[in-house]
Amino acid sequence: MSIFSARSLSAVALSVFAFITVAHAASTEMSHDMAMSMPMENHMSAEIYHGQGVVKKTTANSISIAHKPITALNWPAMTMTFSLPESGSLPVVKAGDAVDFTFSQQAEGYQLASVTPTK
Missing domain, CATH: 2.40.50.320 (Copper binding periplasmic protein CusF)
Structure with a gap:
């Protein structure tokens, strides 16, 4: 495997890892927002x-x-x-x-x- 191919593979792997990390953070944030849109009767106490x-x-x-x-x-x-x-x-x-x-x-x-x- 050439140095160019190894660097390209490393860059792709790093990009995939970064994308997965950002996607996970976004999905975690989204799940919190979804909980806030639930009807009030689903909350333990309303404000x-x-x-x-x-x-x-x-x-x-x-x-x-x-x-x-x-x-x-x-x-x-x-x-x-x-x-x-x-x-x-x-x-x-x-x-x-x-x-x-x-x-x-x-x-x-x-x-x-x-x-x-x-x-």
């Missing part, structure tokens, strides 16, 4: 966000709140309807009450975790 606002309407299973901007989500001030947790253990609030609240994103939308009237 909890905090907001402040005024209750606009309450029903048996939801509360509509006109909230201030929520910077953690880059949301402007708006009115949103949040579902109540299945436990129904939140304090009673009525339209016009100023509240602090926490919520998380669920598969079916945004769900309140807590709501506290403010004075």
